Amino acid sequence: MSRFAAILPELILSLGGTVLMLVAAFTGRRGSALVSWLAVALLLVGTAALVGAPSHAGPQFDGLISADLFASFGKAIMFPAAAVAIIAAHGWFEQDHEHSSEYAVLILFAAAGMSIMVSATSLISLYVGLELNSLASYVLASYRRSDERSAEAGLKYFVLGALASGILLYGISLLYGFTGTTNFAGIAAAFARGAPSLGLLFGLVFLLAGLAFKISAVPFHMWTPDVYEGAPTPVTAFFATAPKVAAVMLATRVCVDALAPATDAWRQIMIFAALASIFLGAIAAYGQTNIKRLLAYSSINNVGFVLIGLAGGGAVGASSVLFYLAVYVPMTLGAFLCVLWMRDSEGRPVEDIASLAGLSQTRPGFALAFAVFMFSLAGVPPFFGFWAKVVVFNSALKAGLFPFAVAGILGTVIGAYYYLRIVKVMYMDEPAAPYARVREPLQGLLILLSALVISPLGYLLIGPLQSLSDKAAGSMF
Amino acid sequence: MVGSEVTGLPLLTILIALPLIAGAACLFVRAEAARWIALVTTLVELVISIYLWVQFDPNGAQWQFQEYVPLGGGFGWALGIDGIALVLIQLTAFLMPICIGASWRSIDRRVPEYMAAFLLMQALMFGVFAAQDLFLFYVFFEGGLIPMYLIIGIWGGAERIKASYKFFLYTFLGSVLMLIAMIYMAQTAGTTSIPKLMAYDFPVDAQKWLWLAFFASFAVKMPMWPVHTWLPDAHVQAPTAGSVILAGVLLKMGGYGFIRFSLPMFPDGSAMFVPLVFVLSGVAVVYTSLVALVQTDMKKLIAYSSVAHMAFVTFGLFALNRQGIEGAMMVMLGHGLVSGALFLCVGVVYDRLHTREIARYGGLSDNMPGYALLFMVFTMASVGLPGTSNFVGEFLSLIGTYHASTWAAIVATTGIILGAAYMLWLYWRIAFGTQRNADAAAMPDLSAREWWLLAPIALAVFWMGIYPESFLRPMRNDIGRLLTRVERVAPQGDSRPTPGKAREKLQLVGEEESHS
Numbered sequence: 001m002s003r004f005a006a007i008l009p010e011l012i013l014s015l016g017g018t019v020l021m022l023v024a025a026f027t028g029r030r031g032s033a034l035v036s037w038l039a040v041a042l043l044l045v046g047t048a049a050l051v052g053a054p055s056h057a058g059p060q061f062d063g064l065i066s067a068d069l070f071a072s073f074g075k076a077i078m079f080p081a082a083a084v085a086i087i088a089a090h091g092w093f094e095q096d097h098e099h100s101s102e103y104a105v106l107i108l109f110a111a112a113g114m115s116i117m118v119s120a121t122s123l124i125s126l127y128v129g130l131e132l133n134s135l136a137s138y139v140l141a142s143y144r145r146s147d148e149r150s151a152e153a154g155l156k157y158f159v160l161g162a163l164a165s166g167i168l169l170y171g172i173s174l175l176y177g178f179t180g181t182t183n184f185a186g187i188a189a190a191f192a193r194g195a196p197s198l199g200l201l202f203g204l205v206f207l208l209a210g211l212a213f214k215i216s217a218v219p220f221h222m223w224t225p226d227v228y229e230g231a232p233t234p235v236t237a238f239f240a241t242a243p244k245v246a247a248v249m250l251a252t253r254v255c256v257d258a259l260a261p262a263t264d265a266w267r268q269i270m271i272f273a274a275l276a277s278i279f280l281g282a283i284a285a286y287g288q289t290n291i292k293r294l295l296a297y298s299s300i301n302n303v304g305f306v307l308i309g310l311a312g313g314g315a316v317g318a319s320s321v322l323f324y325l326a327v328y329v330p331m332t333l334g335a336f337l338c339v340l341w342m343r344d345s346e347g348r349p350v351e352d353i354a355s356l357a358g359l360s361q362t363r364p365g366f367a368l369a370f371a372v373f374m375f376s377l378a379g380v381p382p383f384f385g386f387w388a389k390v391v392v393f394n395s396a397l398k399a400g401l402f403p404f405a406v407a408g409i410l411g412t413v414i415g416a417y418y419y420l421r422i423v424k425v426m427y428m429d430e431p432a433a434p435y436a437r438v439r440e441p442l443q444g445l446l447i448l449l450s451a452l453v454i455s456p457l458g459y460l461l462i463g464p465l466q467s468l469s470d471k472a473a474g475s476m477f
Numbered sequence: 478m479v480g481s482e483v484t485g486l487p488l489l490t491i492l493i494a495l496p497l498i499a500g501a502a503c504l505f506v507r508a509e510a511a512r513w514i515a516l517v518t519t520l521v522e523l524v525i526s527i528y529l530w531v532q533f534d535p536n537g538a539q540w541q542f543q544e545y546v547p548l549g550g551g552f553g554w555a556l557g558i559d560g561i562a563l564v565l566i567q568l569t570a571f572l573m574p575i576c577i578g579a580s581w582r583s584i585d586r587r588v589p590e591y592m593a594a595f596l597l598m599q600a601l602m603f604g605v606f607a608a609q610d611l612f613l614f615y616v617f618f619e620g621g622l623i624p625m626y627l628i629i630g631i632w633g634g635a636e637r638i639k640a641s642y643k644f645f646l647y648t649f650l651g652s653v654l655m656l657i658a659m660i661y662m663a664q665t666a667g668t669t670s671i672p673k674l675m676a677y678d679f680p681v682d683a684q685k686w687l688w689l690a691f692f693a694s695f696a697v698k699m700p701m702w703p704v705h706t707w708l709p710d711a712h713v714q715a716p717t718a719g720s721v722i723l724a725g726v727l728l729k730m731g732g733y734g735f736i737r738f739s740l741p742m743f744p745d746g747s748a749m750f751v752p753l754v755f756v757l758s759g760v761a762v763v764y765t766s767l768v769a770l771v772q773t774d775m776k777k778l779i780a781y782s783s784v785a786h787m788a789f790v791t792f793g794l795f796a797l798n799r800q801g802i803e804g805a806m807m808v809m810l811g812h813g814l815v816s817g818a819l820f821l822c823v824g825v826v827y828d829r830l831h832t833r834e835i836a837r838y839g840g841l842s843d844n845m846p847g848y849a850l851l852f853m854v855f856t857m858a859s860v861g862l863p864g865t866s867n868f869v870g871e872f873l874s875l876i877g878t879y880h881a882s883t884w885a886a887i888v889a890t891t892g893i894i895l896g897a898a899y900m901l902w903l904y905w906r907i908a909f910g911t912q913r914n915a916d917a918a919a920m921p922d923l924s925a926r927e928w929w930l931l932a933p934i935a936l937a938v939f940w941m942g943i944y945p946e947s948f949l950r951p952m953r954n955d956i957g958r959l960l961t962r963v964e965r966v967a968p969q970g971d972s973r974p975t976p977g978k979a980r981e982k983l984q985l986v987g988e989e990e991s992h993s
Binding site for chain 1: 587623626627630631637642650654
């Protein structure tokens, strides 16, 4: 029985998800509120279940997964983020003939998949977790099947995702073929045996390319703007946060655990991907008029900064990745909740940046919160996003990557332009037609809460968050 | 240790927190209440900072009123001031109520947000001068961009959007390189405490790069030629009070940065780049003065004159001797007062006629004698007339530069002449001559509010010019400590007396030659 204690959160999510799927099937539209609240409750129980065995039980099931603090750190970010994505959908799908009961169930399954991803210490469990998450995500992207854009987003995501899975599997098979093991520790031992063979290097490149797709790092980012724009906004909020955390953490574990002896090999890839993501994410966002597309490029840009931390390598690099993600999630969720509140006078969602004009005069509190998220995403002090950037650059500089860090930080200036543009539209333009008020006090509370975390008050969290992410990163070594 | 020695109150934290709280309160009240909240807050801040001045012991410890609360990750709420920071805090606290007063009627749109932005700005400026943690300094230094961006962008003139972007992105670009350098410094020295870093010797090779990274930030902020182009735009578009705070305090952050970071932390790097600084400053003095001469917009003229005056600061600082550095500090203080006052003078006539075209005015000494008097005081101070604040600073800074390099001093001195040319010509075109425009001739003289804004600055300008010791005394020991770091590498100028050759010896040589 004790071996199951180590995977308690996963059990709660998958069993609970299965039961809720039946409830959803039998109650249909009537039960959507019940199902989504129960799903939120399950995610919170899953988070609470992290206390105890799941955070320190060590390798499980012959090294397929590892229940350690690193995985728990990720779950503690992802589960609440998934819960917020469910809360964000309240009243969203009911506008048309869809309903949100299956939505919550799909999120639960995706969360179970992510949970396996961050715990995976073997290529097999890595792939199983990734696919469980991806399959749920494909369906979520096309959840509004009556909406052409949503259907297109789902299809695009699926086709490109399948391609990426193929690349990933090819890399996995090469690694398995040349090392004779799928276990991370075994792969690390094989890489440590001397200069890696060509086959191993190919395996490494394909594996990382497949993962780069999942974290939408340049040059495997093409799906991101289309999917983010087309998917329903609560789904986009979800995509930009929890699955991204899972994929980044998975890539982190692969790099600093399985591929640790080949740091020089993967570091080049990360350096390229980081700089390309930062610059493309910043430059391509210039001409956007759709706020969701803009935030898609912003998430590409942010992944670039995470990879700067990762490129540092070792425990410091992993810790900086964790820190960045912990700050990235509330600021992104907050920004998307604000997008969710952009409704025209009849309550229909609007995504046009121009519709934000003069928001500071019609809805000062809303505009202030949105501006805080924008400044924080841009990395402007005194907001918390700034400190996250300090932490990742600290990791890169510790590794002696000076020109790389300088190039990366210059990218923040280019990126700052389009974040400033949102602030400019809200504060300096003449007011456009005012938005309809959204009567969702819980969502309002969540916006307030994330704005408070991101505000300078967040600096009070630096101490605990830093020591926690150091410990979590240290648990892999 | 938290709190001052005398009262046990964390005075610097109060100084920073009070405007933040008041600024937040402004957002929830109506325009008139917001004005009064802002005015009372800035006056209380002025009282607190005067109390700091009185309590500050010039012969005491280097750092006084220290506070420290660790926040983890090597980062802490570390505050403390020395004499240099003290006088700059005085300048900020003195200018702020004047800024609020200058906006009393001229800002009639979105007043609560305006006052909140100004109070936020004030908190961040105090933070910059009081921060003793490397990253805390950066947070305040960069955070100041946000309220200024909003002030220019919301309440500015017709081209305000472009100016606000230019202001933000220019300064942001300069500063991010400094951030990389700061992270490296924290890693190498193992501390983020500014006082400790000021005594830390970085490897000479690294100093070169660190110095350049900090220079990128401070040169833009200062601003030095050729990265000054954001300044005229920002000044012209900003509302009057925005220009005052920009010229009065924000530009001084660049000079403060050089004194606090570049000189004591990287003395070898500073010495290495003295020629670069001198060349850039020399170009700035001559070029921007000539540019100022041909301006037709009053604010733009004063903006370019600021660039020229700031070049005296960089000349003085990088002379790396006592006169130069003390002079640089005095120029910063004097220029803070005088350029602020000149922008206020522009604001006075702009509020009446809504134009800054110099040609639209003329002969104002007839209908606005009070205005003409005060404007003349500030013009003379800007020119550097003895008896006014700028004379002390410019003179000391020129002496310092002369010790370092006579050529640099010659170039710098042309700035005084050119400065007199453009300022006196500006004054002549506005205050003297015939009254060409009926609407300009009908403008009323200064109101009581405007007297209250300008007269205190005029008094301070004379005080600083006649008895500068009040301002030099608190800085003296700190500049002395700075000199112990940089003296070793100070440039050996060509102005030192050369030992003469003995006459007899010469004759002997002559005799030898004739014998042979």
